[in-house]
Amino acid sequence: MIFIHRLLRELIWFGPFAGVFFLALALFRQGPIFPKPGQARTIIDAAGENVAITQPFQGFIPGWHLFDVLQKTHRPEALAKVGVNHGWLTERLSVLYWVYPGLNPGAFSDDLESILAHDRGYVYLARPEVKRFGLAAPTIMPSGRPPDAEDTMFTMVRVLNDIADQSGQGQFIIESFKLEKALVEAGVEIELTGVLPPPERRPRTLAMVCPDGEWTRLWGSGMADLKLGLTDISDGMSAAGRESDAERILYMNPDFIILRVGTAEVFLRDPRWQGLEAVRRRRVYSNITDLNGYTYDLDNIPGAYRWLAELVYPDLLQPRLRGILRAHYLNSYQFYLNDFYLDYLLQLDLNGGSSGYNRFERHS
């Protein structure tokens, strides 16, 4: 009796630990086994796997693929209002907010439980862990390829449109893009035929990063300068470090600068750069979010090419950018970009102080 009493006294403090351990044993219970979807279509995703998509298809839960879905399927009603981090939503492309006005109604919750509360007909794009719950989570981006490579984008288009059961639309988008790109490039080529200056008289270009008043970094250009016959003077250099990049830039003295990050006006005023040729001629231009913020968005690539070409050879090319952009949005989205929208898209205030940017203004 005393022994039991003593044992109880000892054990009573082990009670809570035993309780927690007991609860932890529930983890060993058999988990739920999800049956295969009754009606399903099989598609091949970007990784080459077969994925069963429950019929009927209800929509996408996009995660950070929100704009990919919009651009590559043109189907905003297929987006569930869940699964996108609200803060991220407000940072990105602006034009699609006009094209699809209901896009930003408020905060979307992106925790797993809220996502799972949706119908099985929804397809999850950015959360591979939902596979544990028997739901389809196809890969839409091929791994191992750079995100801005054309084949990456085409694969995404194909997979997304297959999931949404509109493969024809996917084909159409790809063909339209190819056509548009070919047209724009051909247009530039034709205009430049015969009048392209010899290599030593073409502008020496550079893409760099310089947040206002702060550090400096070279940026591998990847611009379409090869077609325009340009030389990127930072070709072959890798970013070494912020101070040495500033010194190298001053030494290389480019004629034409694209700022991936940073405001052109601030750059032009900065006393560090006053000796540069590009600053003297005011040929410094900031990235436009819509055009070349993310170069792997299908909408922007032809427009971005024309934008760069017109800035590099302003006297040789006619100002046709507005028309090209307008045509693209009419074609793809049946949306008319009026003058106000175009001014906003082209961010005239951002680069207003740089040489020749007024060519993008409306002509009355």
Place this chain on the structure above:
Amino acid sequence: MPQAFQNPPPYGPRLKIVFLNSLSAVREFRSSHQWFMPVLLTLALMVTMVCSLLIGAYPMSFWRAGDITLSLTLPWAWPEEATWPLMELAVIQMIRLPRVLLATVAGMALGLSGAALQGLMRNPLVGPDLVGVSSGAALGGVFAIMFYWTGAAVVAMAFLGGLLALGGTFGLAKLARSADGIGLILSGIFVGAFCVSGVCLGLFLADDHQMSQIVHWIMGYLNEASPETVWLLTGPTIFGGSVLMLLRWRLNLLSLGDVDAFSMGIRVRSLRLVIIAMVSLIVAAQVSVSGVIGWVGLVVPHCARTLVGPDHRRLLPASAVLGGLFVLLIDDFSRVVLRSDVATGTLTALIGTPFICFLFWRKRNKGWIHD
């Protein structure tokens, strides 16, 4: 028998005598009915855990959730034909249960190790994050991550890191000849800072995936709850915790002076080493699974001390249970009310800091005496 101080002084305000007598009556009740507090705390913890399983972002009726929870937890209550929607079962069993368990066990680990550390260092102002063992464990884990190791290897490296850090703190304090005073806290800050700078160096060298993992570690997170991580945490905690629980009376003895302890036959050095090793093990497991969650190890033993007194036989388990409750409630708050991935470490700091200020203000140097 010396008469001089057998009775309390005959003079003095009556109210004071009544108050002192009632206080001692409460103390006597507590001492003679020692089952009261542990039962109360156990009940509170169990009820909170079960209730945490019933709440969440997934829309589910309360009764359905209760039904599923009961069947899950009671081994005999599993019905032959489960009539619940599979998704609801999945939510409770695969999302909520691991997370609730992870939060509770992490809190218990921190409470236990915090109380042991305070007893070991004879100073109630320390916690695992202040003496460098958490940052040391994080550094060890970063090391493992840089080499792409996973699972138990990370825990082992974290253990090594935590042990070295804690040993370093002690050694540095001994060099400064202040083994249990302000020198100890300062050494902890130095060692902790060194380890954090090591972690930042790891950040600089890491690639994207490693970087997100490392950043998570510094802030403390409970998102990666799965049965594997729960067991990765529970295993070492059970082992280290058992050793600490068995040694909990000996922790009382550590607050005596060196000669005193020797005369009572206590080998202070080996006892200290064992406790340091166990604390490092527990904290290492906790850090490798859920990052650096600060303040819990400092605040919770204080609360436990006001509830059950400073005797470590009661303090260690009470601190563990309170720690589990604390972290669980914070995690519930962030999971249900905030509904986003706020780092747990941020919340514990936000809540813990004003709490400890409140404790200072209330106690005003009663309850502990330090140099």
Place this chain on the structure above:
Amino acid sequence: MSEGDFSFIGLGHAYSPEKWIFRNYQSQVTRGQVLALLGPNGSGKTTLLKILLGALTQTEGSVSVSGQIAFVPQLFQVAFDYSALDMVLMGLAKKVGLFSQPAAADEEAALKALERVGLAHMAYRPFHEMSGGQRQLVIFARALVAEADILILDEPTSALDLKNQNAVLKWIDRLARQENLTVIFSTHHPHHAYAVADQALLMLGESDYAAGPVSEVLSETNLWRLYGLPLKRVSFEYEQKAVETLVPVFRPRADEPGI
């Protein structure tokens, strides 16, 4: 040598080579006797006690002890607010196994020890709510609960007022005469040693010491050598009993001889 006997011979200790604190000390105490250690500040009393306890290894000489030793330190600060019962319970460390907790029997023994020192009603009071005298008694109880044969006390009367000093001396006397324990204590007050001790050890210098029965050792000459102050043996009658004690003759005036 029976239980409770204590002796050391040729005892010497040096912190660093050639810096001896004391050298060639020798004494012997039998069961039930009280030994008092006297010496000015810094003469190494605590070191000697540590050596007798076994906490410090002596540089030369040998100590022979038979029986268990319990130690009563000077009043100290505890980091946490333990109750009196918890403090006394600590004395049972040798009896409680490494991984065990004290049983109900141990707690009863602790309570009994508190009863013996008359503090049973304070068993659950926190340590800091007690007066200095009560705290010293709690530490006493802690030493008693271990049921040792030899008790070593480090300046047990230094921090106490007169009333409590008397109580502690009464305790030492009782422990030695009635409970037959061997008691060794160090003190600053020769009249304490005179009142209670059987033997005394005066630490006069490096190899210089005086040891033996109190009546011999605590002579006026020795005390003058030890303290540099005259102490007079005084006898008088009080309550029909003959009382003999030592009285220091303080010489506070600047022009008087003495230190």
